[in-house]
Amino acid sequence: MYVSNVYSNGSSPRTGSISVIDLATQAVTGEIKGVNCPEGLAVSPDGRKLYVASQCGSGRDPLFIVDTSTTQTISEVPGLAVGNAVLLSRDGRKAYVTRANFEWHDSVSGTKGAPLSVVDIDSNRIIKTLVLQISAAGLALTPDGKHVLVTNGYQMSVIDAQTDELVSNLSLRGYGNAVTVRSDNVVIAAVSDIRKFVTFPLRRALSPRACASL
Numbered sequence: 001m002y003v004s005n006v007y008s009n010g011s012s013p014r015t016g017s018i019s020v021i022d023l024a025t026q027a028v029t030g031e032i033k034g035v036n037c038p039e040g041l042a043v044s045p046d047g048r049k050l051y052v053a054s055q056c057g058s059g060r061d062p063l064f065i066v067d068t069s070t071t072q073t074i075s076e077v078p079g080l081a082v083g084n085a086v087l088l089s090r091d092g093r094k095a096y097v098t099r100a101n102f103e104w105h106d107s108v109s110g111t112k113g114a115p116l117s118v119v120d121i122d123s124n125r126i127i128k129t130l131v132l133q134i135s136a137a138g139l140a141l142t143p144d145g146k147h148v149l150v151t152n153g154y155q156m157s158v159i160d161a162q163t164d165e166l167v168s169n170l171s172l173r174g175y176g177n178a179v180t181v182r183s184d185n186v187v188i189a190a191v192s193d194i195r196k197f198v199t200f201p202l203r204r205a206l207s208p209r210a211c212a213s214l
Contacts, residue, residue, distance in 0.1 A: 002050055004038040018052065020071060032071045035064045040085030040139070043068070045092040053083030053097050063097055063119060077124050080117055084137055088121075089161055090145030095119040096159070098136035098150060106131050114152050118164050128164050132157055138179040138190070142202060149187065149205060151176030156189060158205050170205050172198060 001021040016037045020030035036054035043050055052064040061083050062076035077095075082102035088095050097117045104115035106129075114136040118128040133153035140149045147167065148159040156176055158167040174191035181187050185202040 002032075002041050002043070004041060004052075006037045006039060006055070016054065016056070018050075018066075030071050032066055032073075034073055035066075036061050038064075039083060040087075040098070042086045042088045042095065044088060045090075049074075051086045051088065051095055053080070053086040055082050055084075055100075057081070063095065065124070075124055077119050077126065079126055080119075084135075085139045087139035087141060087148065089148075090141065093121050094127075094161075094164075095121060096139055096148055096150070098139055098152070100135045100137060104129060104131055116150055116152070116157075116159070130157075130159070130164070130166060137177050140179045140181050140187075142181050143183055143185060147206065149179050149181065151179050151189060156187075156205065168205065168207055170207070174198075 001023055003019045005017045014034055016035045018032040018038050019028050022029045035052055037056035038052045038054050040053035050066040050068050054061045059081045061081045062078045063080045064073050065075045067074045080097050082099045084098040084100035086095055086097050099115045103112055105112050111131045113131040114134050116130045116132055116136050117126050120127045133155055136152040138151040146161055148161050150157050156170045156172055160167050172191055174194045176189050177192050178190040187200055187202050189198045191198050
């Protein structure tokens with residue numbers, strides 16, 4: 001198991017760490033260093049790579065890619081400032097990175113908001129950035145791997161994992177943080193300002209309505 005120590009060594013760039021825990025012995029067996037304040041983590045399907053969303057890099061936070069066998073950083077994807085969470089597609093070919101408290105400006109549409117960036121794993125480059133509400137936070141993949149759920153501000157957005165297009169927005173009536181989807185297609189979202197977990201069927205999140213409300 002990998003655990004982010006966000007402010008373990010202060011908030012200066014490259015001073016964050018990640019603890020490596022052996023689940024059989026429940027002991028810390030290693031430490032990954034040399035990353036910005038690490039937050040979201042995701043392990044590749046084959047277990048060989050760890051993807052780390054980072055912060056506190058003065059607007060230059062990359063997505064770090066760590067070799068799990070050596071616990072050394074092997075590459076970085078730049079331009080992902082204020083990384084909050086990271087999620088891999090089912091085939092491991094794309095990484096979705098939420099970026100909290102970082103205003104993004106779409107030069108084509110003129111829209112401003114919180115960015116959700118999509119990274120191509122083969123080329124280690126950003127292939128798309130979607131503009132969401134505010135402070136994009138939690139990420140979850142549906143059991144069939146077809147959709148990505150992302151909490152952002154007071155809504156949860158649904159992204160088509162094949163086209164990376166926005167499908168719908170669902171009002172959480174509160175500030176959403178973490179989100180997950182159970183194997184029986186029940187969504188569980190943590191809503192921080194009301195200090196509750198909200199649960200509902202996945203089919204409601206996939207509604208074609210522009211902004212379905214709970």
